[in-house]
Each structure stands twice: as structure tokens, then as C-alpha cells.
Amino acid sequence: QVQLVESGGGTVQVGGSLRLSCAASGYSYNGHCMGWFRQGPGKEREAVAAIYTAGDNSYYVDSVKGRFTISQDNNKRTMYLQMNDLKPEDSGVYYCATDEPRSSRRCGEIFRAPANFDAWGQGVQVSVSS
Numbered sequence: 001q002v003q004l005v006e007s008g009g010g011t012v013q014v015g016g017s018l019r020l021s022c023a024a025s026g027y028s029y030n031g032h033c034m035g036w037f038r039q040g041p042g043k044e045r046e047a048v049a050a051i052y053t054a055g056d057n058s059y060y061v062d063s064v065k066g067r068f069t070i071s072q073d074n075n076k077r078t079m080y081l082q083m084n085d086l087k088p089e090d091s092g093v094y095y096c097a098t099d100e101p102r103s104s105r106r107c108g109e110i111f112r113a114p115a116n117f118d119a120w121g122q123g124v125q126v127s128v129s130s
Helices: 104-110
Strands: 003-007 010-013 018-025 032-039 046-052 058-060 068-073 078-083 092-101 124-129
Touching: 003 092, 018 032, 018 092, 018 124, 032 078, 032 104, 046 068, 046 078, 046 104, 058 068
Parallel strands: 010 124
Antiparallel strands: 003 018, 018 078, 032 046, 032 092, 046 058, 068 078, 092 124
8 A cells, every 4th residue: 555654844934944755655666756746725736846766857847946856765765855945835735646657757747747646645734934
């Protein structure tokens, strides 16, 4: 049974930093596309970043490029999201997700759509105060 558990959320001021973690279990982990998504109040869930777990190729949406860094540790089966220079619009519930084994190229093609991922964590709250 696939299980994804996020941690590391909290409340920070504008310009602050947080590091989210997503611990994965119950599947092969290597060779999957794993993503971070977020959902603000009254908004749809949106992609933030993704990483291919066999090779570390990473993908970002434009709004977080240069501020967020996605990484992962195969030995720990854990994905991370380092978030710097946080803005109020970054607030929301952050989810990690994974999908069936894919290629790195396919990960880059599909990461923006939540519907392409079929296993999700419970989410963690990130609040950025001005």
C-alpha cells in the first residue's frame, strides 16, 4: 500500500524559509515521478514542482523558479521541497504525490496536472504572513 507522509509545514513571515519532507513507503520508489502540489483557500490544487527519482531531473512552475528547490534521497525514500523567499501567495496546503513508474521525460510532460498522479499524502499547511 502506497503511503506518503508530509512534514515540515508551519507559519513564517514574508521572505522566510521552510523545508517540507515527504516520506514514501509501500512501493518501489525508484523510477517514479514525484510531485509537490499546493491548494490555497478557495483555489484549485496546483503543481509546484516535480522530480524524477531515478536521475534527479527536476521541474518547476514559473512562479517558484529560483525560490524553491526540490530534491530527494533514494536511500531514505524521501522527497524534499526547500522553499525560500516565501510570499503570501505561497500559502496553502502542500501535498506530495506519486504515480506509476515513468520516464524522466514523461515526468516533465505530466507534472503540472494533479490528475496524472494517483497517490497522495494528507497534506501539510504552509502559512506566510505579511
